[in-house]
Amino acid sequence: MQVKSVPTKPVEGQKPGTSGLRKKTRQFMQPGYLENFVQAIWNAIGGVSGKTLVLGGDGRFFNDRAAQIILRMAAASGAARVIVGQGALLSTPAASNLIRQRGADGGIILSASHNPGGADADFGVKYNTANGGPAPESVTAAIHEASERLDHYLTLEAPDIDLSRPRTTGLGAMAVEVVDPVTDYATLMEKLFDFNAIRALLQGGYQLRFDAMHAVTGPYAVEILERRLGAAPGSVINATPLPDFGQGHPDPNPVWAKPLYDAIFGPDAPDFAAASDGDGDRNMILGRGIYVGPSDSLAVLAANAHLCPGYAGGVRGVARSMPTSRAVDRVAAARGWSCFATPTGWKFFGNLLDAGMITLCGEESFGTGSDHVREKDGLWAVLMWLNILAATRQSVAGLLAAHWAEFGRSWYSRHDYEAVDAAAAEALIADLRAALPDLPGQQAGALTVSEAAEFAYTDPVDGSRAERQGLEIGFVGGARTVLRLSGTGTEGATLRVYLESHEASPTGTDTQAALAPVIAAVEALAGIRARTGRDAPDVIT
Ligand code: VG1
Ligand code: CO
Numbered sequence: 001m002q003v004k005s006v007p008t009k010p011v012e013g014q015k016p017g018t019s020g021l022r023k024k025t026r027q028f029m030q031p032g033y034l035e036n037f038v039q040a041i042w043n044a045i046g047g048v049s050g051k052t053l054v055l056g057g058d059g060r061f062f063n064d065r066a067a068q069i070i071l072r073m074a075a076a077s078g079a080a081r082v083i084v085g086q087g088a089l090l091s092t093p094a095a096s097n098l099i100r101q102r103g104a105d106g107g108i109i110l111s112a113s114h115n116p117g118g119a120d121a122d123f124g125v126k127y128n129t130a131n132g133g134p135a136p137e138s139v140t141a142a143i144h145e146a147s148e149r150l151d152h153y154l155t156l157e158a159p160d161i162d163l164s165r166p167r168t169t170g171l172g173a174m175a176v177e178v179v180d181p182v183t184d185y186a187t188l189m190e191k192l193f194d195f196n197a198i199r200a201l202l203q204g205g206y207q208l209r210f211d212a213m214h215a216v217t218g219p220y221a222v223e224i225l226e227r228r229l230g231a232a233p234g235s236v237i238n239a240t241p242l243p244d245f246g247q248g249h250p251d252p253n254p255v256w257a258k259p260l261y262d263a264i265f266g267p268d269a270p271d272f273a274a275a276s277d278g279d280g281d282r283n284m285i286l287g288r289g290i291y292v293g294p295s296d297s298l299a300v301l302a303a304n305a306h307l308c309p310g311y312a313g314g315v316r317g318v319a320r321s322m323p324t325s326r327a328v329d330r331v332a333a334a335r336g337w338s339c340f341a342t343p344t345g346w347k348f349f350g351n352l353l354d355a356g357m358i359t360l361c362g363e364e365s366f367g368t369g370s371d372h373v374r375e376k377d378g379l380w381a382v383l384m385w386l387n388i389l390a391a392t393r394q395s396v397a398g399l400l401a402a403h404w405a406e407f408g409r410s411w412y413s414r415h416d417y418e419a420v421d422a423a424a425a426e427a428l429i430a431d432l433r434a435a436l437p438d439l440p441g442q443q444a445g446a447l448t449v450s451e452a453a454e455f456a457y458t459d460p461v462d463g464s465r466a467e468r469q470g471l472e473i474g475f476v477g478g479a480r481t482v483l484r485l486s487g488t489g490t491e492g493a494t495l496r497v498y499l500e501s502h503e504a505s506p507t508g509t510d511t512q513a514a515l516a517p518v519i520a521a522v523e524a525l526a527g528i529r530a531r532t533g534r535d536a537p538d539v540i541t
Contacts, residue, residue: 001172002157003076011036014147016140018345018487020126022112028123038073039153041127044142049078054098056090057110058216058279059241060117064088066110068160075174076154085181091216091280093377094185096132111279114251118244122490133350133374182223192310193387199230201390207270211260214238214246217276250277252284253541276378282366283378287396295325295412298362300403303331307391319361322455323482323498325412343457343469351461409506411514415537417495425493428531444521447475478502479518
């Protein structure tokens with residue numbers, strides 16, 4: 001088989017965002033576009049000669065074609081072995097696990113996560129390093145630089161490889177090992193959680209519903225929840241991964257997983273329900289008559305982690321992304337754990353996890369995880385909830401009520417303004433940034449600003465610095481807001497407004513009502529309506 005060197009020119013804008021490079025699918029399908037980015041990855045990491053890589057994706061449109069392109073490019077550049085999920089499928093956490101289990105040098109995950117899939121929707125490529133985690137900023141910056149200097153890429157003139165069944169075959173001198181995407185991951189889950197206790201809970205008539213949203217977790221959830229844990233057949237809904245996710249938006253939140261959300265408040269509600277996103281790293285947790293906010297979920301998991309075999313030895317520390325609510329901070333304070341606030345994006349947890357400084361971490365964006373892999377992990381969170389529910393024999397609502405009684409309640413919400421005019425959104429942030437030093441002491445609606453700063457982070461392990469990670473404004477009494485622009489969108493800009501307040505003895509149930517003074521204060525300070533022309537957020541979570 002012939003190695004072919006294809007002359008090429010740099011493609012503008014191949015700059016990885018919060019989670020890899022995410023663009024319109026048609027852009028990725030342009031001749032040379034994916035090839036350029038992949039070659040930039042190879043160049044940035046010192047080549048792939050002799051290396052072992054993991055490859056798989058969430059099954060969205062172009063996943064299969066992209067996998068073949070990447071296999072040929074890995075072979076042409078001298079990779080020794082690529083371990084690829086059957087059908088080119090791997091959930092993000094399963095890919096992270098495979099990289100670690102097999103001691104691979106890194107991996108490529110084909111996914112735009114929770115963004116819709118299809119020829120006219122979104123596609124993405126993420127590069128993970130040998131620890132199994134998303135490439136840190138130093139590596140993504142090197143990839144971007146390499147993409148700007150590219151003049152050729154290498155590929156192999158070879159036909160497609162059959163990825164439809166597990167086996168090892170060759171592509172030129174490179175081994176292609178097709179593996180079942182679920183087995184190793186399911187085995188890891190069995191080590192972490194008390195499957196017997198969960199099985200006993202489910203056998204007692206406990207009703208479970210898991211919405212795979214026609215994305216990658218379908219096969220994982222069927223194997224683990226139905227086959228290994230004995231949940232009733234059909235407990236996993238929308239279980240077949242589809243290239244367009246059944247025309248859905250595979251984002252597990254009350255807006256995009258509305259049927260599931262409505263069901264949990266309906267007459268025939270199951271005891272427990274959950275959903276995951278396109279690539280399987282996000283989760284939404286629901287219990288009969290109640291929605292568990294992701295920040296609360298992290299806090300509850302941390303407070304009860306010791307009930308799960310994998311965490312019986314205790315929690316070393318916790319971390320949350322800065323905009324995530326401080327619910328977990330209160331658990332950490334009570335238990336004497338260290339607690340870190342990092343910039344948005346899972347890559348910032350990697351060093352803390354590798355150094356053994358934290359055991360659990362999470363983000364408000366429906367992401368929770370631990371040191372078992374180096375990605376957030378949707379099904380892991382579901383199993384940890386089930387283990388805790390089985391061990392305590394409490395309802396989800398009961399567990400939350402007990403948690404709030406002990407730690408108080410962090411009212412929390414995120415308001416997203418999507419596909420906003422990019423210049424208007426950037427000007428809003430720039431003007432607010434400029435105003436920050438003068439805000440303390442200022443009145444904003446019924447609240448008074450106590451502090452205001454732009455978040456920057458120094459990694460406690462390697463000293464690397466991340467600037468401009470969100471504008472954080474605190475109010476007298478402890479409420480706060482954070483404003484930042486999304487790094488995962490593919491159209492215009494997405495403005496995210498994070499809102500939080502705390503109540504020691506919570507009353508009421510309406511989050512938006514509880515946060516009304518904070519919402520009004522943000523409007524007074526940032527003028528979102530006038531600047532974006534929007535009356536209300538597009539998505540409230
Ligand atoms: C969003 C979330 C962030 C998450 C990222 C990737 O980023 O806010 O918390 O880490 O998506 O998640 P942004 O920059 O759009 O706010 V996923 O499930 O795409 O890997
Ligand atoms: Co995801």
